[in-house]
Amino acid sequence: MDNIDLRIIGLLTLDAKRSLADIGSSVGLAPSTVNEQIRRLTASGAIRRFTLDVDPTAMGMQTLVFVWIALREDADETAFREYSKTHPLILECHHVTGAWAYLVKLRVIAPSEIEGFLAELKEHRFLGRSETVITLSSPLPGSFTPKEV
Amino acid sequence: MDNIDLRIIGLLTLDAKRSLADIGSSVGLAPSTVNEQIRRLTASGAIRRFTLDVDPTAMGMQTLVFVWIALREDADETAFREYSKTHPLILECHHVTGAWAYLVKLRVIAPSEIEGFLAELKEHRFLGRSETVITLSSPLPGSFTPKEV
């Protein structure tokens, strides 16, 4: 991936609706060439998809939560990974270094929902110990792409 | 925002390039009506932007890092928030409950970069204490929209 590719990705990141002609004049390529580069970037997997950045509050997902999770000794770790992939609330799940095994990021309507979420993890016999951190505000929230399950 | 709006957002989230005619036939509206709804959703701020989901490894940002930060007693908190917004490595910054004040998410090329990042925080006299967590793997990585600064 060369410098022009990075610039194309940068421009599309800011506004994926920009026309090929527009992008072309920014990076110094003809529209059809830009089109071809985007096709290549998509085919190679560098561009995973064209998507939306959505305001989570507009969708009623006001509360951003991080949960540190230590799995039970006898937990089925593969099942947990699969579970986190398809769970409608879980936006991210990372296997991390440090005292905790997993860091899970989720969005809920209100903190009261967290209780049910943790109960669910217990029912599946995943949860050993956990620590829940609630976001008060976000100087830099990052983009939000609603999860489709 | 009604149910049709949610479905439109859902469809565009999966593929923001779907044509208005396509979306219309899915939700039972004419292309021009779908266009108008998208215009409204964008105007109201529910849709923040059309963007890309990019593979971070293709951009060389292999390593996902979380840093817990407790600011110095005398730190300029407003300056820190501003700093995190414009820092090229920081993807998210959240003010959180619990023992740590801030949770910062960043992507770097390699763990060795983290040292420099923390040094920078110290130079700015933001950093009190911190704890760094490195992601080993991500069962659910979430979407990645490169930051443009």
Next chain:
DNA sequence: TATGAAAAAAATTATTG
């Protein structure tokens, strides 16, 4: 608010250098 049809714009493809 929703529509269909017309108009404008854009994306895509084929052809050529």
Next chain:
DNA sequence: CAATAATTTTTTTCATA
């Protein structure tokens, strides 16, 4: 591999219900 030009598709506008 990139550019132009032709073709097709899509978006946008607008008059109307």
